[in-house]
Amino acid sequence: LLSHVPACVFGNLKTVDRTEIEFYRSVVNLFREYLAGKEPRPLNLAVFGFPGSGKSFGIKQIAKSQKVFKDFTFNLSQFTSLRELEIAFQVVRDTSIKGEHIPLVFFDEFDSAFQGERLGWLKYFLAPMQDGTFLDQGVERPIGRAVFVFAGGTSVSFEQFVGQDEAFFRSVKGPDFVSRLKGFINIQGPNPSTERDEWYVIRRAMLLRSMIERGAGQLLDGRKIARIEENVLHALLTTRAYRHGARSMEFILAMSQLKDAHVWQASLLPNENQLDIHVDIGDFRRQLSILSVIETLARASHQAYLAQVLERRPGTVGFPLPGVDVRLVPRKG
Numbered sequence: 001l002l003s004h005v006p007a008c009v010f011g012n013l014k015t016v017d018r019t020e021i022e023f024y025r026s027v028v029n030l031f032r033e034y035l036a037g038k039e040p041r042p043l044n045l046a047v048f049g050f051p052g053s054g055k056s057f058g059i060k061q062i063a064k065s066q067k068v069f070k071d072f073t074f075n076l077s078q079f080t081s082l083r084e085l086e087i088a089f090q091v092v093r094d095t096s097i098k099g100e101h102i103p104l105v106f107f108d109e110f111d112s113a114f115q116g117e118r119l120g121w122l123k124y125f126l127a128p129m130q131d132g133t134f135l136d137q138g139v140e141r142p143i144g145r146a147v148f149v150f151a152g153g154t155s156v157s158f159e160q161f162v163g164q165d166e167a168f169f170r171s172v173k174g175p176d177f178v179s180r181l182k183g184f185i186n187i188q189g190p191n192p193s194t195e196r197d198e199w200y201v202i203r204r205a206m207l208l209r210s211m212i213e214r215g216a217g218q219l220l221d222g223r224k225i226a227r228i229e230e231n232v233l234h235a236l237l238t239t240r241a242y243r244h245g246a247r248s249m250e251f252i253l254a255m256s257q258l259k260d261a262h263v264w265q266a267s268l269l270p271n272e273n274q275l276d277i278h279v280d281i282g283d284f285r286r287q288l289s290i291l292s293v294i295e296t297l298a299r300a301s302h303q304a305y306l307a308q309v310l311e312r313r314p315g316t317v318g319f320p321l322p323g324v325d326v327r328l329v330p331r332k333g
Contacts, residue, residue: 007021010061014206015203023183023184031043031063035102039145041130041143045149047186048155048161052190052246053188056108060104068102070100070103073106075108076110077109082124088105103147105148106151118168125180157186162178190249201238204249208249209226216253226264229265234288234290239284243278248279252279
């Protein structure tokens with residue numbers, strides 16, 4: 001089915017979500033333009049998504065295709081002082097000066113609070129983004145060529161980030177920060193983004209396939225088809241939500257007893273206490289059993305149908321169906 005729809009592929013990244021495809025293509029164009037030019041200041045991007053949606057994964061895969069980047073990640077929610085940010089900029093500057101690679105810098109949870117102030121980090125990025133400089137103990141230093149990727153932690157989309165109270169957003173330099181961005185990406189992740197989002201099942205299937213290829217290759221048969229019990233697959237693809245996004249899917253795969261298994265059966269899933277950390281166990285259990293319920297109802301419906309035929313046609317009745325051999329045996333009396 002997926003061979004008939006547009007797809008975006010970069011390394012291990014593959015998506016068929018049209019919105020994501022447009023976002024990623026715009027990032028690719030920005031990367032190419034930046035690498036082809038001589039802009040001395042950083043290229044600034046932002047990426048948003050639910051926790052565990054893989055906000056950095058896609059951009060890193062695109063960057064690998066360019067083969068000139070060296071990536072760094074700094075989690076601002078763990079920084080407690082401006083000095084730590086200065087040290088991060090020094091690391092970036094040292095790499096840029098060497099000229100062997102262009103730093104690809106992920107500022108994770110850039111929208112977290114700093115010193116009790118919501119979005120308190122934003123104002124400290126304005127000069128590095130605009131002028132390509134930072135203060136090192138009061139001395140202004142150039143950063144050099146780099147790509148800054150600001151990954152949201154409290155905002156799950158760009159629209160949510162810029163849609164905050166206008167007066168507050170202005171007070172923390174939000175509009176100034178946004179004006180310095182060259183682009184942004186909203187990552188959909190494995191959970192429904194809206195009530196009308198029907199693509200999440202496809203996203204989950206593609207994520208699950210990728211995870212199996214990387215961590216449970218023994219499940220793939222000679223035709224590279226993953227051997228999974230239908231009820232297990234149904235539950236993994238249709239459960240209401242993964243509490244921690246793609247990380248929860250990875251956990252369920254990793255904690256299943258698959259080391260010597262060639263078929264992923266329900267009996268190999270983690271215990272319910274472990275599952276409940278990552279999914280609503282009641283909903284997951286229902287999705288796990290729904291196919292057996294449907295099978296039971298189908299059999300009962302078929303038996304009722306046969307009984308109705310016998311009522312209309314007493315005696316032995318036989319008739320062919322495509323791929324099915326059915327024999328109706330007369331009832332005694």
